[in-house]
Amino acid sequence: MLEYLVDITDEDLDEDEGECGFRLTFNFAKNPFFSNETLVRACALFVSCSASMYLRLTWFDGFQHAVHSRTTPACLP
Numbered sequence: 736m737l738e739y740l741v742d743i744t745d746e747d748l749d750e751d752e753g754e755c756g757f758r759l760t761f762n763f764a765k766n767p768f769f770s771n772e773t774l775v776r777a778c779a780l781f782v783s784c785s786a787s788m789y790l791r792l793t794w795f796d797g798f799q800h801a802v803h804s805r806t807t808p809a810c811l812p
Contacts, residue, residue: 739766748779755780768798 742762748754756779763772770793 736766736768739764739768748777767795769794 740761741764744760744762746758746760748756748758756777758775758777761774761776763769763774765772774792
């Protein structure tokens, strides 16, 4: 699957808006596994907790895995 990975970019979250952390963007070429061309993973740090978030993959038939989108813990805005 990683043979279809084209690029990974990173950016800091906006500290001016009270966010602290980073966002990774994974760019993929068209592939037989999933239809997403871009996947984003964000990791935010808060005084009271830390949290991460990622978007659901849209798998093509036959490639569905038991992985689901999640946000943990419940302190994300």
